[in-house]
Amino acid sequence: MLPVANILARKVRTTISVLAVGVGVALFLVLVGLTGMLREIADRTTNVEAHLMVWPASDQVVLSGGLPADKVQHDLETIPAVQRAVPVLRWPLKMADRVQNVYGIRPEDWKIFAGPSAIVEGRALQSGDEMVIDTRLARAGPYCVGQTVQRWGRSYTIVGIAREGVAGRVFMPIQTVSRAMSQDVLRASFFYVRLAQAGDVAPVREAVEARGLRVITFDEYYDVLASSFVDMDLVIGAVVFVAGFVCFLVILLTVYTMVVERTREIGVLKAIGASRLQIFGLVMAEAGLICAAGIGVGFLLTWGSRSLILDLQPLWTVEIPAVRFVYAAALAAGGTTLGAIHPALRAARQDPVESLRYE
């Protein structure tokens, strides 16, 4: 009753405090969610019927110049536990105002990536100057089946649209990409390797590394990708700290001001029977109400921000699993509690006589 009445008595200050907590919550959820883009890329890249990837030893995973496709494929397939090696030639192509990694593949290898059921419109690749894109890129373009895209001095026709989640957003015949790159010999950026048995990784890794190549299992791929960019843990840690600190600081300032303003009232409460614990509880309850409202506002801001980001950048990913809302609420609650404790203790310890005399 009293905490609610008190925070409603100062509507502007309460609103600002609630908004500040909400911004802290939204900041945490959205910024950490944006780091999910790497996870989304990793999930797509490993959404293939294979067990590992083989890269040149020296190149970064993000961009690779190329290995002789036929020669290396044949060589890899001589390793006893290897069932199949599939070359992929990756090359950047700008579509929907963003650079996409084109997956140059052999049309007959399409079933390794997705298979016929993944085509939702049109058809799979066959040959020539054609491409298959995913539904997300199609929406972002927008692009449709039959549309042509002018790149590298040529026209490429969109012959099919695949379900979102396939390894690449754009697939083209590997020969087409190789020609566009003016390669003398067909090359591959990396190979997907399918094993006879999923547990054969160790001997295959040994055999591949003996050939001067690098093995990355699907489990390892996200970490390898993340290491190519800024230190994700550092970014996430910084965001968590800033979000929590915002909540702490705003609540500290708000509650401290509230306690000073109500010095006399605290004296009255003690005179009419309130204990130190009750005074402490009242102040913490007011902070808690602001925090709870702030968390609610934060969730709304998160939803709105995520919608806006995806509207403006449809190919971005803002990954917010349900459990992260719990973390966000806990972060806000933790920051609020820390911020409110000192002023609450101050209020509880106030001398009632001095408080009653306070003007």
Next chain:
Amino acid sequence: MDALLEARNLVKVYRTGAAPTPALRGVSLAVRRGEFVSIMGPSGCGKSTLLYLLGLLAAPTEGTFLLAGTNTGTISDRGRTLLRRRHIGFVFQRFNLLSTLSAEDNVALALRLRGRPAGTHARQILAAVGLEEKRRRRPGELSVGQQQRVAIARALVTHPDVLLADEPTGNLDSESSERILDLIGRFHADEGQTVILITHNEKVAARAQRLVRMRDGRLLDA
């Protein structure tokens, strides 16, 4: 008859600033259950300080104070809070109602702080002070006389043994003052309420059964 309150040689020295300030210089006072005592003296004579000690809002520097047989000098701060809850009701010169709560909620707060449900008690006591119809009004919507009546209701809703009133008519006009004094007098006469009222006003002090004068931190007659 045993005293409900018994103060023996109370001394209170405030140690703020460069020099210590003695507010009470050895006050002894005994009040029996059902008595109406007024303590009268000029501004700064220590009346309010005495009231705060009797109401357990502060502890004496020296001396003994017994409340309902309990020696308050030996108890903790929490113990003083519990004693105050059980035995004391306060009325202040400036009413000191909480501006964010209605009249009814202000009165009910005293019950809720004691872990008791408000029920209809707040409403009943507001009716007893003639303010049932204004129970939903906030203090800012009441006259000063009405605010003081709410404050009296808040003080008495918990049926304290002692009502301590610090210049309850200090901020009121004469008509409102009379109504407040009549109200306090009625609770004393009808309910046997023990009242200690401090004032600098002779006319107000004369309402009590016993008048005790105070000057320079000492009682002139107890």
